[in-house]
Amino acid sequence: MAREKKYREAVNWKKELRLFPGYLILLIWISFTFVLLGWVLLASFSTTKEIFSNKLLASGLHFENYVKAWINSDVAGIFRNSLVYSIIACSLLIVICAPAAYVLSRFIFPGNKLIQTGFVSAMGVPVVMIVLPLFGIVANLGILNHVLSNGMLLIFLYIGINIPYTTIFLMTFFGNLSRAFEEAAAIDGCPPTKTFWLIMLPMAQPGIITVTIFNFINIWNEYFISLIFANSDQLRPIAVGLYSMINSMKYTGDWAGMFAAVVIVFLPTFILYIFLSEKIIAGVTGGGVKG
Amino acid sequence: MKRNKGMIIAFLAPAVSIFAIVFLYPIIRTIIMSFFKIDGITDPVSKWQFTGLANFIKLANTSLFRTSMWNLFRIWLIGGVIVMSLALLFAVIITSGIRLKSFFRAVIYLPNIVSAVALATMWLQYVYSPKFGLLKTVFSKLGLTALSKVQWLDNDHKFMALLLAYCFGMVGYHMLIFASGIERISSDYFEAATLDGADKLNQFRYITMPLLKGVFRTNITMWSVTSVGFFVWSQLFSTVTADTQTITPMVYMYMQIFGAGNSVTERNSGLGAAIGVLLSVCVVAIFWLCNHLLRDDDLEF
Numbered sequence: 001m002a003r004e005k006k007y008r009e010a011v012n013w014k015k016e017l018r019l020f021p022g023y024l025i026l027l028i029w030i031s032f033t034f035v036l037l038g039w040v041l042l043a044s045f046s047t048t049k050e051i052f053s054n055k056l057l058a059s060g061l062h063f064e065n066y067v068k069a070w071i072n073s074d075v076a077g078i079f080r081n082s083l084v085y086s087i088i089a090c091s092l093l094i095v096i097c098a099p100a101a102y103v104l105s106r107f108i109f110p111g112n113k114l115i116q117t118g119f120v121s122a123m124g125v126p127v128v129m130i131v132l133p134l135f136g137i138v139a140n141l142g143i144l145n146h147v148l149s150n151g152m153l154l155i156f157l158y159i160g161i162n163i164p165y166t167t168i169f170l171m172t173f174f175g176n177l178s179r180a181f182e183e184a185a186a187i188d189g190c191p192p193t194k195t196f197w198l199i200m201l202p203m204a205q206p207g208i209i210t211v212t213i214f215n216f217i218n219i220w221n222e223y224f225i226s227l228i229f230a231n232s233d234q235l236r237p238i239a240v241g242l243y244s245m246i247n248s249m250k251y252t253g254d255w256a257g258m259f260a261a262v263v264i265v266f267l268p269t270f271i272l273y274i275f276l277s278e279k280i281i282a283g284v285t286g287g288g289v290k291g
Numbered sequence: 292m293k294r295n296k297g298m299i300i301a302f303l304a305p306a307v308s309i310f311a312i313v314f315l316y317p318i319i320r321t322i323i324m325s326f327f328k329i330d331g332i333t334d335p336v337s338k339w340q341f342t343g344l345a346n347f348i349k350l351a352n353t354s355l356f357r358t359s360m361w362n363l364f365r366i367w368l369i370g371g372v373i374v375m376s377l378a379l380l381f382a383v384i385i386t387s388g389i390r391l392k393s394f395f396r397a398v399i400y401l402p403n404i405v406s407a408v409a410l411a412t413m414w415l416q417y418v419y420s421p422k423f424g425l426l427k428t429v430f431s432k433l434g435l436t437a438l439s440k441v442q443w444l445d446n447d448h449k450f451m452a453l454l455l456a457y458c459f460g461m462v463g464y465h466m467l468i469f470a471s472g473i474e475r476i477s478s479d480y481f482e483a484a485t486l487d488g489a490d491k492l493n494q495f496r497y498i499t500m501p502l503l504k505g506v507f508r509t510n511i512t513m514w515s516v517t518s519v520g521f522f523v524w525s526q527l528f529s530t531v532t533a534d535t536q537t538i539t540p541m542v543y544m545y546m547q548i549f550g551a552g553n554s555v556t557e558r559n560s561g562l563g564a565a566i567g568v569l570l571s572v573c574v575v576a577i578f579w580l581c582n583h584l585l586r587d588d589d590l591e592f
Contacts, residue, residue, distance in 0.1 A: 015388070022384035029381070030398040035425065040413050054423050100306035103299050115307060122314045124512070124574055126519045128544055128567035130317035132324060132332060132560055135549075139333045160313030163306055193298050221406040223523045224541070228549055239408045243527070246412055258416065266409040273404050277397040280404070284464065285471035 044259040051255050065260040073249070073257065075264050077234065078241030083268075085151075085237055086219045089158040090212050093166050096159065098208065101170035102196055106182075116171075119164035127161075127224055135228060144231040151235055154226065158219045166211050169283075173207030174200065210283040213276055217269050238265050324564035332548060332560045339561075346565035356566075359538040362450070362525075366539070367518045370458050375510060377462045382469030383495065396470070400463035407460070411527040414456035419443035444528075449536045453528045461517070465510050472506030473499060508585045515577045519570045540566050 016023075042056045044065055050058050069075045104112055134157070143149045177200060185195040201208075223239040230236050236244075242265050249258040273280060325346055327339040350356045385396055402410060418425045421442055430439035443452045476499065484494045522541040529537045548563040 016390075019384075019387060019389050022387055022389055026381065026384055026389075026395050026399075030395065033398055033401060036413055036418065039417060039425070043417070052423055054428065096305045096309065099302035103302040107295060107299055109296075109299055115303070118310065118315070122310070124516045124578070125314065125318060126516075126541075126567060126570045126574065128520075128541060128563070129321050129571055130314060132548065132563055132567070133317040133320040134313070136332050136334075136560075156309075157313065160309050163310050163313070167306055192295055193301075196298075196302075217404050221404075221408075223408065224520070228545075239406050239523075242406070242408045242412070246408075246416075255416065258412070262409045262412050266405045269404045269406070270401075273397075273401065277400070278393065281393075281396060281400060281467060284400075284467045 040259050041263060044256065044263045046256055048253065048255045048257075051259075062256065065256045066264070068254075069257050069260040069264060073245050073261060075241070075245070075261050078236050078238045079264065081234075081236060081241075082220055082238040085155055085158060086216050089155050089162070089219050090215045092155075092159055093162055093215055094208055094212065097163060097166040098170055098201055098204065099196065101167045102174045102200060102204075104167070105171040105174040116168070119168050122164040123168070130161075131225070131228055138229065144229070147232060147235060150229070150231050154229055154235065154237070157225050157229060158222065161225065162215050162218060166215060169211045169214075170204065170207055173204045177203055210279055213272060213280055214283060216272070220269055321564045321567050324561055325568045327561045329560040329564075330558060334560075342561070346559070346561045347569070350562060350565055350569070355535065355538065356540070356543055358535050359540045359543045360569075362537065363518065363521060363539045365450070366454060366457070366521055367515065370454050370461070370518070371511070371514050373454075373458045374461045374465055374514065375507075377458070378465035378510070379469050381462065381466045382473055383499070385466070385470050386473045396467070399466055402460040403463045405460075407523040408527065410460055411456060411524050414452075414459075415444070415527060418456070419452055446536055449528060453524055453537050457521075457524050461514075465514065468510050468513070469503070469506060472503050476502050504585045508581045511581050511585075512578055515574055519574055540570055 039056070043051050045061045045063070046056045046065075047059065047062055050056055104116060138144060138153060143153050181199055181203070182192070182195055185199055186192070190198075220237075221239055222237065223243075226237045226240045230240060242261060245261055246258055249255070249261070324339075326341060326343060328342045328345070329339050331338075381399055385392055385399075389395070417423075421427065421444070424443070426441075426443060427439045430436075430441075441448060443449075480498050480502075481494055484498060489497070520541060521539045522545070525537045525539045525542050526545075529542075544563045544566045547558070547566075548560060
């Protein structure tokens with residue numbers, strides 16, 4: 001027993017040695033990533049003076065940077081906006097796309113291929129191709145003049161631009177489910193619509209979770225659409241808000257506060273990633289290609 | 292199937308109608324708009340003046356727009372070579388049987404989930420900072436005084452700085468695509484090659500590379516699609532509105548149509564639409580080229 005173990009280890013060491021250059025390259029790359037994120041994190045707890053003299057945390061942890069960023073610079077506001085937009089848009093995306101994906105993957109009907117091709121092509125369309133007419137319509141309807149309608153418009157657009165990706169992603173999941181479930185339900189007299197909501201949708205749960213994580217990250221980080229369509233400061237989502245905040249903090253010279261704001265912005269997706277990185281990585285390559 | 296007709300329509304209607312409003316109608320209208328002179332973006336069709344290809348000709352004669360296309364091309368080509376090489380290298384290492392594979396993979400992909408604004412700020416305000424920057428600190432520790440004094444964000448270096456920072460964030464995604472492609476290749480090929488005496492390098496050259504053609508195609512297409520929408524990074528790296536070092540077509544379009552920048556001489560939404568059409572043509576052309584140059588139909592595996 002003991003001899004066998006020793007033997008295995010010896011082989012491993014030889015293998016590890018052969019792989020050493022690979023380890024070295026990866027270590028250099030990820031140390032850089034850690035230094036980058038780690039330094040910003042430490043800087044967000046230091047004073048601006050310490051940042052400039054390269055003595056991070058010399059006077060202990062300064063949580064007041066976060067308090068200042070959260071309240072004075074109103075990171076709280078843009079954070080809340082993005083949270084509301086992402087949660088509503090992600091939920092509606094599932095309600096809208098899951099039925100469509102189910103029908104597209106299960107039934108043969110005229111136009112099925114056409115819709116699929118349309119959705120796939122839309123993932124490669126540059127945003128510049130859609131913003132001008134949309135802005136024209138929206139401005140003519142006066143939607144941008146009211147906070148409520150403008151906010152709803154933003155959510156509508158977040159949903160719209162993510163529909164092709166979400167639908168195509170979910171299609172592969174429904175495609176993999178066995179037809180036996182629907183047949184059994186049909187024999188028991190369950191109408192197809194009910195079968196979908198009560199049986200098929202819950203079974204596609206892994207796919208729904210993965211696609212929702214992607215949608216959340218996409219909407220949380222969305223910049224261009226929000227920049228153009230969020231007409232008032234109180235509607236700004238996090239990415240746009242952070243941009244203007246950084247610009248103003250450069251003038252006030254509050255570097256510590258700026259790094260605190262940066263940390264607050266990347267924290268939600270980062271925390272999601274820590275817990276769900278395996279699922280996210282499997283989703284990138286497994287279910288369709290991300291646009 | 293007839294029985295399900297109602298269900299099919301009801302299930303598809305919301306997704307397809309939103310798709311029509313957000314994608315189909317705007318795309319068609321943008322293509323039409325690119326052939327007209329349109330003073331205001333909200334103008335009704337009756338006020339549009341048909342000018343044929345005038346918008347495209349005007350763009351071709353605008354030096355700032357030409358610069359922006361040149362910048363985009365450099366980002367696509369230089370950035371593409373850097374990102375694809377690093378991504379392929381990492382993918383090969385990751386799939387070579389190392390320990391902590393999923394940890395390495397997760398950390399390399401990490402920058403992709405961070406908001407571009409936050410990531411760009413970290414690079415701008417920390418890595419490239421002339422006062423307390425990472426590059427400055429590292430280079431002066433190594434005694435490379437000349438390198439530590441480089442102003443990474445001045446006009447001579449800004450483009451390279453932007454490109455490096457952008458590439459850093461993109462490598463992870465393309466690495467995942469490569470790695471999943473490599474993992475799909477059956478290990479039988481490598482075993483057979485090892486028995487025949489082929490070394491690792493030759494195995495990579497004659498087995499991995501040819502079988503990855505399809506994966507290369509996916510990666511190049513995705514890289515092109517993301518590059519065309521290059522906007523946030525460029526906006527963050529230029530403090531002035533019309534910075535010729537980092538301007539891209541999207542930024543130019545934004546300035547033309549929505550910006551209150553000083554460089555706007557005339558408002559013409561048709562020009563903005565023409566930029567969109569040009570970029571789409573580029574994407575389609577690259578897609579077509581990839582499909583023809585990187586055919587893998589003759590390979591079965």
